[in-house]
Amino acid sequence: MTNNKKAVVLSSGGIDSTTVMAIAKDQGFHIFSLSFFYGQRHAIELECAIKIAKIFDAKRHLVLNVDLKSIGGSALTDDIEVPKIKDLQNIDNGIPVTYVPARNTIFLSYALAWAEVIGAFDIFIGVNAVDYSGYPDCRPEFITAFEKMANLATKAGVEQTSTIKIQTPLQHKTKADIIQTGIKLGVDYSITHSCYDPSPEGNACGFCDSCLLRKKGFTDAGVVDPTTYTG
């Protein structure tokens, strides 16, 4: 019997979404990889996402232009400086300036639209509530609420033919657990990218929230970090 399970996987080219894609693939899903160009400083992540989609033999890789820059309100899309904090102890416990308002809501909404068109009922996203940088739209209660809404928003919900599931296999994993999971599934993390503020050559800054969490993750996992940091 042919397996026709399809999954839309949100891919940012980073550790988390790449691990999620490996998990979806391992569960027998055909991968439909979805990335976004939203005016972010670090468009190099899109080049990584293309390579990653190829490695996981994605049926299709779609890059959507989403106009978050017109809306503004984030250091990732505006000309606000990305904080260099040099020490994880100094990560602000509030919601950081790199928060992009409603980003995961918008991304999941597009994933939902695509899932409906291709006949997929599983949407994978690499959010996790442990090393999560303080973004409200990474919390489990947000994901549960989105899933409920998704099932009311679509044909599946009206016709009750199937249920849309927002799959968050990393939800309760630390960055180290995530890396160890990926390593077991054969992920080559050298092709992934995490930095919010890379050099023009695409090297990681080493000091933004995302770089610090990445470094710590590899250290805690006891795995050599394959990243080239400029700082």
Add this chain to the structure above:
Amino acid sequence: MTNNKKAVVLSSGGIDSTTVMAIAKDQGFHIFSLSFFYGQRHAIELECAIKIAKIFDAKRHLVLNVDLKSIGGSALTDDIEVPKIKDLQNIDNGIPVTYVPARNTIFLSYALAWAEVIGAFDIFIGVNAVDYSGYPDCRPEFITAFEKMANLATKAGVEQTSTIKIQTPLQHKTKADIIQTGIKLGVDYSITHSCYDPSPEGNACGFCDSCLLRKKGFTDAGVVDPTTYTG
């Protein structure tokens, strides 16, 4: 005391969203008007939305490009013929081909992002469950689920400073009620546009679902329809 209430109002240039804008204005909100170019056949609605934003003295009118065409799956964005049915009795009771998968979810997600950036807590959308063309994402249970999700997705939800409200003042109104409400508030419907498949000059076809619902609405309301129909 100055009134600083801000509302994001989704504006399609049609009867419903224009009436909603009139209601929001009447309630004392400063209007932030939001429209989308999503590869729809009937981009004339965007010209109407600009005029309408001016009439209601919107603080800002934002048009976002959203890439629904890449996702496909609808007669409004694909090269699928828009059905000409000539008679409301023949409107298909199922979900029509003009349904754009997850469109309201995507539109409301952008509205949520903008609301968060400008500090608005009210998002107005002209959905109604009476003459609603069979779209799942116009139903009250969808709106309620979206609102719940929105409050978990954003800073407001985390910091519990205020509650985001998805305002649907037309939810239980017929098209005739909507038109009568708008007339009382001084809306000039000649500047609105409803047709899914207008002529190159921007005239309404007269036979798509949306034209038929518009015609019937004016007839039932006992108001002269100011629209020029080609058919």
